[in-house]
Amino acid sequence: MKIASRRFRGLVAAAVAVSAIAVPVITALPASANTELTFWSWRTEDKAFYEGQVAKFEAKNPGIKVKFTPYLNTDYNAIVSTALTAGKGPDIIQMRPYGGMANLSDAGNFLALTTKDVPALGKLQAGILAGAQGYLDKKQYGYPYAISAMGIFYNPDMLAMAGVKALPTNWDQLMNAFKKVKAAGMLPLGNAGGNGPALEQLHASVGPTFYGGTQFFNDVAAGKKTFTDKAYVASLKAVKDLVPYMPAGFEGIDYNTARGLFANEKAAFYIGGNYELGYFRSLNPSLQAGWIPPVAKVPGAKKYVSTWADGAYAINAKTANKAAALKFLNFLASKDFGQALVDEIAFIPTAPYVKITDPVVKAINSGRSSLGTPFLNVVGFRYATPTSSNILQPGFQKLITGAITPEQLAKDVQTAVASWYAPQKGKS
């Protein structure tokens, strides 16, 4: 027993000794000469772009290393929220626009920015800055880096093969173009139903001409009109009308496969945001894509391009590397980075002094300038749950399979928004 007792004491003594030596050694280690910043994003498709930019930043700023980690877009918010709540998370965060992360801003998770910290903020328009402000305190929590705009991408070669001579400008012409492509044995539309957010974006593209764009946005925001308005119901129905032109098994085709169908020249059209262009070209650099604004519901009706500030770069309020993080944020707000954003991944930069040379991006930017209307759900109705998007994303998946009518979906959206949005309270 004495042996056992001695062994036990020895074991404890050894454990204490190891920790007594190890702890001071670990804590006394000199801080690394390199500051490592962590940078999270939901843009898995832009990993190569960001890593390239990080390399440029690191070359100019020896002593600061940046680790870029993208996460699956559908899980990104949850991952960021979890990390920030635990008092952790990265130094730099790609921030969802408007209500997408406003609760995290309001809970004090992001560093409030001033033009003194980030001078480039002073050059952005008020409407763009609003995309990265707190809902409650209206402080600036991020540098909005890009503007997104919805529209219709087309493949000119496939349209020529199908005998579509003129680009469609109204709904009937679009349907006729789809029919011609289908009759020629090709897939008219790459869009599918496996991803709720993509369907919501599809609606944000084709819908505004049906519900009346900015006027309707202002009316529902003021509580003068509701989502059960006939015009809004018609906009939902428009999404369902596209189903016959989607790929077989459209309900189960995921976002990347759907986009890939257009990128790999298997589908003649893809309806979505300008940010898809970079992805299309990354899959197929030789793709000759064209872009037209979403068509008018009838000849002569007004066309609209849904637009919004799509994301910002923010700094974790609890970062231990504030100076380095601000340095990197200023790099992300620089002219060179903005130029790379448009040249390499075809984003529309927020900074007005960035030059757009890409003809497709130029067309999108011009459409956005002349036909722009706020993306109804993103800009207006994501500040509390259930958001209009909470209802629409699964709702569209039901709508396109016939499990729900456009009228029912409109009613569900109205019930959701009226449950928290003061001007709509009590309205059905």
Place this chain on the structure above:
Amino acid sequence: MSVSGLKREQRKYIAFLLAPAILVILVFTTVPAVTTLSYAFFKWEGFQRGGFAGLANFQRLFEYPFKDQFLMALRHNVLVFIAIMILQTSFGLLIAYSLFQLKRGQRFFRTVTFLPVIFSLVVVGYMWQVMLDPYYGPINMIINDLGFESFAKPWLGSTSTALPTLVFINLWRWVGFPAIIFLAGLNAINQEYLEAARIDGATEGQIFRKIMFPLLAPSMTIITILTFIGAFEWFDLPFVLGGSNGNPAGATDTLALMFYRLSFGSVDSNANEVGVGSALGVFIFVIVGLGAAVGQHLLRKREVEQ
């Protein structure tokens, strides 16, 4: 050296060896569980805790907009439990019985059966996603090539087939587990009973029904309880294949996914509801705890001694 001295030393050893495990359980299980319980009784603004809310969060779980999601998710959990219990247990038993009867190669086939259990779930999810892709997936291509075009469904994308497909994938991945437990149960049966029955002229079917199956009751208890817990905490596979929203259109939503979504937010809105999420967490804990305790009590009663 006294006997009590020996015991004291032993106790010290035991305590020393158990301490790390107890610490890990305390820090990573007990503290979060108790904290979640407390969260359910407070108001929340994003991730900032407000004042005491009493039972309001529990009440909100049964009000718009959570009630419908909650009932749908609960329904899915119940369906999944029933389906897994019927399919996984019967296939597991069938496989175990076949392996038990196997004279040669039992070890090889046992390993093959258990192999999917040790695969990474992410790999399993991705593999099935590719296999079931309605456009490029080999499963639909084979169905089409065989001339059964109408059966080539968007398996994971249709609201009517998504949940059954997930149950099937779960079966493929986990069937080895009940099979191994049943096989261990079968191997533990005293061979003399079987031999005596054979001498008495019992058929193999009779032996299985009258001797083996009743003696497998302890294995059945373990499997039922574990399946129950697994089904009501089902998160990983639906999350990998349908995301936190239970894609498509909530067809694969479960209580655990809803808990995750409420507590940490989702892609379309980060306006999370920590209080309601925690109330749901407590509810899941109660279902699983009570169900497992009652189930174990009832099932243990019908076990027979060898």
